Amino acid sequence: MSPVLRILWLAFGPFGVLMLVGLCLTLVDGVPGNRRQFTAMFLCLLGTGVFLGARLAQFAKAGMWRWLPEGQKALSRARLIVLGAGLLALGVLITRGLRHGILEFRTGKTLLYTVLMGVGIAIAVAAWRRWARYPAGLLGRSPAAYILESNRAWTYLPAAMAATFYIPFVFHDFLRVHARDTYTAVAGGAAGFAAVAMLLIATSVAPRARLLWMLCGNSRAEIMRICERSLLSVLAVMVVFAWLAPTVLSLIFTPSFNWERSAWLVPVLFVAAIGPMYLGLALSTFAVWWRDMPRAHILFIVLLILPLAWRGAYAIVQPLERIPLLAPVLCGAAAAVALRAFALWRWRKIDWTCMKPNPVETRR
Amino acid sequence: MTSDAYLAARAAHKTFDGRSVLTGIDASIRAGDVVGLLGANGAGKTTLIEMMLGLTPPTSGNVEMFGATAIEAPAALKRRVGFVPQGDELIGTLKGRQYLDLIASFYDSWDRELEERLVLLWGVDLAQLVSSYSTGQRQKLAIVGALAHKPELLVLDEPVASLDPVARRQFLKQIVEVTTDERRAVLFSTHIVSDLERLANRVWILKSGRLIWNGELDTLKESVIRVHVPQSAADLARMRLRQIISVRDSGSAGCRIVALRAPDEDWSSLEDVLGAEARIEHLSLEDIFVELHP
Numbered sequence: 001m002s003p004v005l006r007i008l009w010l011a012f013g014p015f016g017v018l019m020l021v022g023l024c025l026t027l028v029d030g031v032p033g034n035r036r037q038f039t040a041m042f043l044c045l046l047g048t049g050v051f052l053g054a055r056l057a058q059f060a061k062a063g064m065w066r067w068l069p070e071g072q073k074a075l076s077r078a079r080l081i082v083l084g085a086g087l088l089a090l091g092v093l094i095t096r097g098l099r100h101g102i103l104e105f106r107t108g109k110t111l112l113y114t115v116l117m118g119v120g121i122a123i124a125v126a127a128w129r130r131w132a133r134y135p136a137g138l139l140g141r142s143p144a145a146y147i148l149e150s151n152r153a154w155t156y157l158p159a160a161m162a163a164t165f166y167i168p169f170v171f172h173d174f175l176r177v178h179a180r181d182t183y184t185a186v187a188g189g190a191a192g193f194a195a196v197a198m199l200l201i202a203t204s205v206a207p208r209a210r211l212l213w214m215l216c217g218n219s220r221a222e223i224m225r226i227c228e229r230s231l232l233s234v235l236a237v238m239v240v241f242a243w244l245a246p247t248v249l250s251l252i253f254t255p256s257f258n259w260e261r262s263a264w265l266v267p268v269l270f271v272a273a274i275g276p277m278y279l280g281l282a283l284s285t286f287a288v289w290w291r292d293m294p295r296a297h298i299l300f301i302v303l304l305i306l307p308l309a310w311r312g313a314y315a316i317v318q319p320l321e322r323i324p325l326l327a328p329v330l331c332g333a334a335a336a337v338a339l340r341a342f343a344l345w346r347w348r349k350i351d352w353t354c355m356k357p358n359p360v361e362t363r364r
Numbered sequence: 365m366t367s368d369a370y371l372a373a374r375a376a377h378k379t380f381d382g383r384s385v386l387t388g389i390d391a392s393i394r395a396g397d398v399v400g401l402l403g404a405n406g407a408g409k410t411t412l413i414e415m416m417l418g419l420t421p422p423t424s425g426n427v428e429m430f431g432a433t434a435i436e437a438p439a440a441l442k443r444r445v446g447f448v449p450q451g452d453e454l455i456g457t458l459k460g461r462q463y464l465d466l467i468a469s470f471y472d473s474w475d476r477e478l479e480e481r482l483v484l485l486w487g488v489d490l491a492q493l494v495s496s497y498s499t500g501q502r503q504k505l506a507i508v509g510a511l512a513h514k515p516e517l518l519v520l521d522e523p524v525a526s527l528d529p530v531a532r533r534q535f536l537k538q539i540v541e542v543t544t545d546e547r548r549a550v551l552f553s554t555h556i557v558s559d560l561e562r563l564a565n566r567v568w569i570l571k572s573g574r575l576i577w578n579g580e581l582d583t584l585k586e587s588v589i590r591v592h593v594p595q596s597a598a599d600l601a602r603m604r605l606r607q608i609i610s611v612r613d614s615g616s617a618g619c620r621i622v623a624l625r626a627p628d629e630d631w632s633s634l635e636d637v638l639g640a641e642a643r644i645e646h647l648s649l650e651d652i653f654v655e656l657h658p
Contacts, residue, residue: 211454214447214449215447215506216467217439217444217513220435220436222439352414353419
């Protein structure tokens with residue numbers, strides 16, 4: 001990795017870099033010209049809120065700024081610069097929108113909601129980043145929950161959410177997706193988020209499950225089932241959150257809310273995320289080069305899989321407009337069954353010497 | 365390979381990226397065995413232990429745990445094993461109590477009384493997060509986790525490396541307690557030869573991935589000799605000793621030969637054959653180890 005890329009990487013992280021790219025593209029794109037671009041701006045604010053939350057969490061975790069080591073201080077300054085750039089870009093967008101009459105005072109209320117939501121998200125993300133290791137433990141204190149609990153992927157989820165919601169709007173032409181309405185677009189983003197989040201979490205399960213083989217009396221198949229049960233619990237929670245996002249947005253912004261369509265979103269989200277979960281479970285058994293690189297697998301997932309996951313999830317969500325959804329749900333379920341068989345086959349021959357867990361886990 | 369072996373390897377090879385790490389391993393552990401695994405750094409001790417426990421499959425050959433292929437060992441067999449890995453691979457986000465409760469949840473045979481006794485004896489603070497423990501504390505916690513379900517087979521990879529002398533002595537005492545039950549077996553790797561001499565009844569010596577000794581500790585001590593002979597008798601000694609480990613020529617002072625006795629070799633008349641000036645000495649385990657690793 002070149003020094004420049006490395007500095008960018010260290011300073012901003014994968015989602016920060018993507019958000020920066022998104023911001024630049026939005027600025028180049030010009031003045032928000034329609035509802036979709038306005039939504040893009042809203043999501044941009046959402047991403048900035050997440051980014052701000054992550055930074056707040058970092059400071060909260062370190063106690064106070066002065067306790068941060070010098071290296072981290074430098075990093076944090078760089079990250080704050082990114083955050084400032086993001087906020088500036090948003091300011092420019094909003095000012096230009098108002099000046100050109102695209103954003104009017106009657107949309108001011110919406111804008112206020114948006115800003116408040118951004119701040120709320122920032123606080124929620126900060127709390128999440130600070131106490132991310134606890135949620136999995138609340139899912140039943142199962143052994144694999146402990147494995148998931150110490151999983152750093154949890155802390156990336158808010159940023160993954162921001163990127164998942166944001167990317168489709170930046171790359172909508174490339175992805176050839178054009179949502180018929182905001183609800184479908186946000187639901188697609190939510191499904192994509194659930195899919196990517198489950199993929200992210202599941203890909204790091206096997207190296208951690210090495211502990212279960214070493215210390216606890218379980219066979220490989222049983223260990224996989226333990227991990228699977230915990231992942232399914234996480235999936236259930238994820239689906240609830242992913243369902244809430246478009247539902248709440250729709251309740252706030254849409255005059256007539258379609259409960260039937262919203263109810264159908266639940267199985268759709270489940271099907272969109274369960275396949276990636278099993279794919280992640282199988283992928284986690286491979287000792288591949290990207291596992292050895294810090295955060296590199298996240299970049300890999302973001303760059304290659306996330307847009308695909310979003311596109312796939314969107315393809316499932318799109319038929320929401322023409323209920324019923326039996327065919328896509330059945331296809332998704334069949335894919336999940338096939339991926340589960342593949343994962344089980346991989347887990348039966350897993351070589352745990354190739355995947356030492358991160359020693360940081362046991363160190364302060 | 366017989367089915368009564370707790371752990372058994374037959375012609376097991378292991379390679380990583382085409383590099384041979386273990387070659388032709390033939391070994392087994394049965395009830396009542398206390399096997400000490402000796403080897404220099406990088407000899408392949410940890411890989412051997414991990415292969416025997418089914419963490420990694422052998423590249424060729426067979427490894428069995430209680431008669432089943434090690435990597436496919438079902439839960440019923442796995443629960444008969446207690447393992448303390450070399451690295452402190454614990455879950456740092458748990459408190460000591462939570463960690464032990466987690467491990468205990470897998471075992472019906474978990475002995476709370478034994479757990480509490482060990483925790484008290486070793487002064488492990490279960491209220492603290494594992495990540496805040498010192499290396500020695502983590503090692504103690506891992507050992508409690510491996511002992512408290514009273515496993516039939518206890519496998520320890522350099523268990524005392526991080527323990528202070530007092531804790532080390534207490535640990536050894538605990539292992540001695542374990543070994544009083546003839547149905548149980550212990551495999552442990554260590555660099556501390558005195559511990560091995562105190563505990564083990566069998567020794568495996570691993571050198572460059574090969575098991576160069578697999579047998580009784582006493583037999584090993586009886587089977588390795590250092591012979592000091594004058595130059596005039598050096599050739600004769602070389603002819604008489606079938607498995608020579610090392611030869612050091614000290615010029616006019618004579619020659620020093622370290623040899624390992626073959627199973628069918630008779631050394632009873634060796635002193636008579638080599639002459640009055642020859643001196644034969646038996647070595648301590650530490651000396652044997654050093655001689656095997658010139």
